[in-house]
Amino acid sequence: MTAFAWTRTAGDGPARAGLLHTAHGDVPTPTFMPVGTAATVKAMTADAVRATGAGIVLGNTYHLMLRPGAERVAALGGLHRFMDWPGPILTDSGGFQIMSLGKLRKLDAEGVTFRSHLDGTEYRLTPERSIEIQYNLDSTITMVLDECTAFPATYEVAESSMALSMRWAARSRAAFQPRDGYALFGIVQGSIFPDLRIKSCAALAAIGFDGYAIGGLAVGEGQVEMFAMLDVTVPHLPGDRPRYLMGVGTPDDLLGGVMRGVDMFDCVMPTRAGRTGRAFTSRGILNMRNARHAVDNGPIDPACVCPACTKHGRAYLHHLFRCDEMLGPILLTWHNLSYYQALMRGMRVAILEGRLHAYADAVRAGWKDGKEALLF
Amino acid sequence: MTAFAWTRTAGDGPARAGLLHTAHGDVPTPTFMPVGTAATVKAMTADAVRATGAGIVLGNTYHLMLRPGAERVAALGGLHRFMDWPGPILTDSGGFQIMSLGKLRKLDAEGVTFRSHLDGTEYRLTPERSIEIQYNLDSTITMVLDECTAFPATYEVAESSMALSMRWAARSRAAFQPRDGYALFGIVQGSIFPDLRIKSCAALAAIGFDGYAIGGLAVGEGQVEMFAMLDVTVPHLPGDRPRYLMGVGTPDDLLGGVMRGVDMFDCVMPTRAGRTGRAFTSRGILNMRNARHAVDNGPIDPACVCPACTKHGRAYLHHLFRCDEMLGPILLTWHNLSYYQALMRGMRVAILEGRLHAYADAVRAGWKDGKEALLF
Numbered sequence: 001m002t003a004f005a006w007t008r009t010a011g012d013g014p015a016r017a018g019l020l021h022t023a024h025g026d027v028p029t030p031t032f033m034p035v036g037t038a039a040t041v042k043a044m045t046a047d048a049v050r051a052t053g054a055g056i057v058l059g060n061t062y063h064l065m066l067r068p069g070a071e072r073v074a075a076l077g078g079l080h081r082f083m084d085w086p087g088p089i090l091t092d093s094g095g096f097q098i099m100s101l102g103k104l105r106k107l108d109a110e111g112v113t114f115r116s117h118l119d120g121t122e123y124r125l126t127p128e129r130s131i132e133i134q135y136n137l138d139s140t141i142t143m144v145l146d147e148c149t150a151f152p153a154t155y156e157v158a159e160s161s162m163a164l165s166m167r168w169a170a171r172s173r174a175a176f177q178p179r180d181g182y183a184l185f186g187i188v189q190g191s192i193f194p195d196l197r198i199k200s201c202a203a204l205a206a207i208g209f210d211g212y213a214i215g216g217l218a219v220g221e222g223q224v225e226m227f228a229m230l231d232v233t234v235p236h237l238p239g240d241r242p243r244y245l246m247g248v249g250t251p252d253d254l255l256g257g258v259m260r261g262v263d264m265f266d267c268v269m270p271t272r273a274g275r276t277g278r279a280f281t282s283r284g285i286l287n288m289r290n291a292r293h294a295v296d297n298g299p300i301d302p303a304c305v306c307p308a309c310t311k312h313g314r315a316y317l318h319h320l321f322r323c324d325e326m327l328g329p330i331l332l333t334w335h336n337l338s339y340y341q342a343l344m345r346g347m348r349v350a351i352l353e354g355r356l357h358a359y360a361d362a363v364r365a366g367w368k369d370g371k372e373a374l375l376f
Numbered sequence: 377m378t379a380f381a382w383t384r385t386a387g388d389g390p391a392r393a394g395l396l397h398t399a400h401g402d403v404p405t406p407t408f409m410p411v412g413t414a415a416t417v418k419a420m421t422a423d424a425v426r427a428t429g430a431g432i433v434l435g436n437t438y439h440l441m442l443r444p445g446a447e448r449v450a451a452l453g454g455l456h457r458f459m460d461w462p463g464p465i466l467t468d469s470g471g472f473q474i475m476s477l478g479k480l481r482k483l484d485a486e487g488v489t490f491r492s493h494l495d496g497t498e499y500r501l502t503p504e505r506s507i508e509i510q511y512n513l514d515s516t517i518t519m520v521l522d523e524c525t526a527f528p529a530t531y532e533v534a535e536s537s538m539a540l541s542m543r544w545a546a547r548s549r550a551a552f553q554p555r556d557g558y559a560l561f562g563i564v565q566g567s568i569f570p571d572l573r574i575k576s577c578a579a580l581a582a583i584g585f586d587g588y589a590i591g592g593l594a595v596g597e598g599q600v601e602m603f604a605m606l607d608v609t610v611p612h613l614p615g616d617r618p619r620y621l622m623g624v625g626t627p628d629d630l631l632g633g634v635m636r637g638v639d640m641f642d643c644v645m646p647t648r649a650g651r652t653g654r655a656f657t658s659r660g661i662l663n664m665r666n667a668r669h670a671v672d673n674g675p676i677d678p679a680c681v682c683p684a685c686t687k688h689g690r691a692y693l694h695h696l697f698r699c700d701e702m703l704g705p706i707l708l709t710w711h712n713l714s715y716y717q718a719l720m721r722g723m724r725v726a727i728l729e730g731r732l733h734a735y736a737d738a739v740r741a742g743w744k745d746g747k748e749a750l751l752f
Contacts, residue, residue: 040696040703045683068670068695076673076691084687294444297452307421311460315452319444320416326702327416 002181004210006242006263010352014234014261017351020056020242022140023181024080024088027055029242029263030347032254032340033090035271038063039073039083042271043326043333046084052306052334053341056088056140058266061133062097065123066116070136078138090141090185090266093130093172096148096215096247107147109164127171131184135177143213144172146187151219158191165189165215166203173207183210185244191216192225194232201236211242214262218248223256230260251280251343252367255360258347270340274333277321281339282363283370286314288332293318306338307331378557380586382618382639386728390610390637393727396432396618398516399557400456400464403431405618405639406723408630408716409466411647414439415449415459418647419702419709422460428682428710429717432464432516434642437509438473441499442492446512454514466517466561466642469506469548472524472591472623483523485540503547507560511553519589520548522563527595534567541565541591542579549583559586561620567592568601570608577612588613589620590638599629606636627656627719628743631736634723646716650709653697657715658739659746662690664708669694682714683707 002023009017020027034041034049037060041049049057059079064070073079080086098105098114105114111126130145146165149158169186176184186204190196204212214233217226230245237243244264245257254265270280277288281301286293288300297313304310308317308331320328343363350359378399385393396403410417410425413436417425425433435455440446449455456462474481474490481490487502506521522541525534545562552560562580566572580588590609593602606621613619620640621633630641646656653664657677662669664676673689680686684693684707696704719739726735 038695038699038701039692040701043702043706045703045706046687047683063699067699068691072671072691075671076689082688082692082695084683295448295451307423307460311422312458313452315444315448316415316458319414319458323414323439323443325414325416326419326705327421329702330419330421330706 004181004183006211006240008240010354012351012354012356013259015258015347015351015356016261016263017348018242018263020088020263021181022088022183023179024086024140025055027088028348030254030258030344030351031055031264032344033058033264033266034337034340035060035266035268036083036085036089037268038067039079041333041337043275043329044271044337048334049085049337050087052337053345054337056090057085059089059091059137059139060097061091061094061130061137064091064137065094065125065133066118070133074136074138080138088140089137090244090264091134091137091139091143092246093143093145094125094133095130095145098125099148099150111145127168128175131172131175140181141183141185141211142176143185144169144187144209146189146215148219149189149191149216151191151216151221153191155193155196158189158193158196162189162191162196162200166200169204169209170207173209185209185211185213187213187215187246188233188237189216192221192229194229197229197233198236201233205236205238209241211244211264212237213244213246215246217245218253223253226253227256227260230257230262234261251340252364254340254343255347255363258351259356259360270336271333274336275329277328277332279317279332279339280336281370282366284367288314288317288328289321290318300332300335301339304335304338304342306335308335309338380557380559382587382616384616386730388727388730388732389635391634391723391727391732392637392639393724394618394639396464396639397557398464398559399555400462400516401431403464404724406630406634406720406727407431407640408720409434409640409642410713410716411436411642411644412459412461412465413644414443415455417709417713419651419705420647420713424710425461425713426463428713429721430713432466432640433461435465435467435513435515436473437467437470437506437513440467440513441470441501441509442494446509450512450514456514464516465513466620466640467510467513467515467519468622469519469521470501470509471506471521474501475524475526487521503544504551507548507551516557517559517561517587518552519561520545520563520585522565522591524595525565525567525592527567527592527597529567531569531572534565534569534572538565538567538572538576542576545580545585546583549585561585561587561589563589563591563622564609564613565592568597568605570605573605573609574612577609581612581614585617587618587620587640589622591622593621594624594629599632602629603632603636606633606638610637627716628740630716630719631723631739634727635732635736646712647709650712651705653704653708655693655708655715656712657746658742660743664690664693664704665697666694676708676711677715680711680714680718682711684711
């Protein structure tokens with residue numbers, strides 16, 4: 001029997017290194033979770049995802065409830081078995097994607113009714129149903145259903161949206177069936193209004209969760225505002241629980257997030273960029289379609305140990321993208337996830353050694369010095 | 377210094393087991409060569425191709441001369457380094473693809489002028505230029521430029537086409553620069569006319585090649601006619617050289633080819649089928665898009681040790697193809713190539729044990745007995 005817990009190993013200012021204990025194994029934090037939307041991290045086998053160093057992946061409830069369906073996943077033995085990921089899996093609540101559906105969805109106090117973007121079938125999602133779906137998926141970390149407040153929002157809209165999310169958080173908590181090593185995370189909302197963020201923290205702490213996510217950021221407010229909100233929010237979160245900044249972000253966002261006390265991140269950026277030919281490197285971002293890579297036998301990133309960097313030159317990646325060969329997205333997704341994981345490992349080690357700021361400065365200097373760097 | 381050679385290990389009727397010795401390593405025969413058209417076996421990393429058991433891969437001169445260009449591949453260190461395949465590589469001559477261009481190409485006695493299907497740029501391919509391109513690619517096994525006679529062809533057309541190919545074979549031989557462990561293969565033509573096939577064998581043997589390919593088959597003549605041509609042709613090929621049946625074929629074609637004395641095969645079938653959701657198995661062909669797989673946790677093929685079969689159920693593959701996830705083609709290409717390699721290994725062992733016919737009967741019975749089998 002493993003109780004779900006996060007234990008602190010070391011700290012460096014607000015930044016923390018720790019260990020997430022779950023029913024599906026332990027994960028060192030800070031950690032980045034690759035996004036496996038439809039029970040697959042796009043273009044990657046599960047073995048390849050493991051090889052990048054990832055310890056936990058994310059699944060999207062919205063996509064999985066449509067295809068193949070949560071009850072079917074349960075009948076097939078759960079998401080871990082289905083996608084060959086015996087390690088921990090975090091699922092979102094479905095709310096974020098549904099809010100993005102625009103005219104296809106209708107929100108009320110009880111939940112949200114929406115039509116599938118695939119075939120128009122009508123679905124109903126409530127806090128209780130979202131929790132049930134995530135239970136059926138056998139999600140290690142379940143997220144409460146919330147309303148991701150659109151940006152920008154007036155104070156009044158942000159306040160009532162946050163209040164709705166807090167009521168749904170309480171209903172999610174009540175619907176959640178505790179199991180050893182499984183967790184339910186609450187989600188802080190409040191747009192860019194400090195007092196709403198602080199109230200949201202208090203409301204969630206009063207309900208009590210196994211971890212706390214910061215939602216409603218990286219939605220257009222910009223990095224300065226996002227970091228300001230972290231500075232406001234993090235001190236009001238329980239210090240002994242993991243903190244998860246949802247949907248973030250660029251490598252520089254990860255540095256700033258960890259330095260402000262965030263433990264967990266997820267983002268489609270490394271996988272999506274990998275499919276379109278953009279490489280994250282220690283020297284900045286490269287576009288592999290650029291003609292200057294055509295005769296370059298050097299690695300994408302000399303600091304990287306992934307197969308794209310150790311077995312091929314940039315010219316090969318350029319060739320693959322020019323020919324629209326699937327191996328281009330495969331190798332570059334592998335590389336980008338490897339880069340993200342190496343960055344998280346680097347930060348963790350730097351925290352343990354009490355030199356996170358120096359590490360972040362060095363990483364940023366590398367991006368800036370890269371002759372071909374596009375800054376993040 | 378390794379001389380290119382094929383050594384016979386055992387025989388079972390006309391079938392042979394042997395070992396191909398090359399500058400880039402040895403390969404047991406009979407062998408199936410996955411097609412790596414544009415310096416990549418589609419949807420597969422080189423490590424994944426190796427994991428299926430493949431010992432030699434094929435590259436397409438036509439595609440590589442257009443992108444990235446043979447001289448560029450040479451400047452980048454050759455095809456082996458470019459695509460992370462240090463093992464042997466066979467390249468075709470470019471002729472087959474160019475003949476398929478229809479109105480975009482014009483054949484004359486000296487060679488063929490064609491326009492790229494990509495951007496209309498005009499190119500000229502002669503036997504000498506084809507050999508030069510394959511030299512620049514650093515191909516382990518170079519193929520002579522030939523004209524793949526269209527099917528059906530009148531006797532007169534087939535005769536003059538074959539005669540042209542034999543003249544080009546002599547010019548290819550003259551242009552080829554011998555290197556230790558590298559080889560040049562001639563190609564038998566003659567459509568479905570036994571006397572032309574026999575004349576072609578004699579013409580090639582008089583020139584002298586390191587191996588002999590049988591071309592102009594699997595172009596619409598059907599399996600019965602193809603096997604009849606093998607029965608006619610193989611006895612007229614030198615017994616101490618490898619024999620390669622180009623562009624073939626289905627698993628049943630491979631059984632029939634090996635039983636008639638063929639040592640090497642290549643075909644896009646396992647890779648192409650893998651991308652469209654069709655699985656070759658010991659019980660016949662499955663279409664993974666079929667709804668009956670949606671709740672089936674059983675493996676695609678219980679006899680297979682590939683990741684698709686050992687780590688996932690059919691329901692997962694069905695889900696991936698239904699969602700157009702890249703992992704579907706990745707896993708199913710891996711499976712199909714594993715199936716092809718297992719079939720070749722099975723035949724080789726059966727030859728060594730003198731029971732190839734019994735093995736072939738058992739394999740065919742498996743296809744037939746498969747409850748869901750579509751026969752090959």
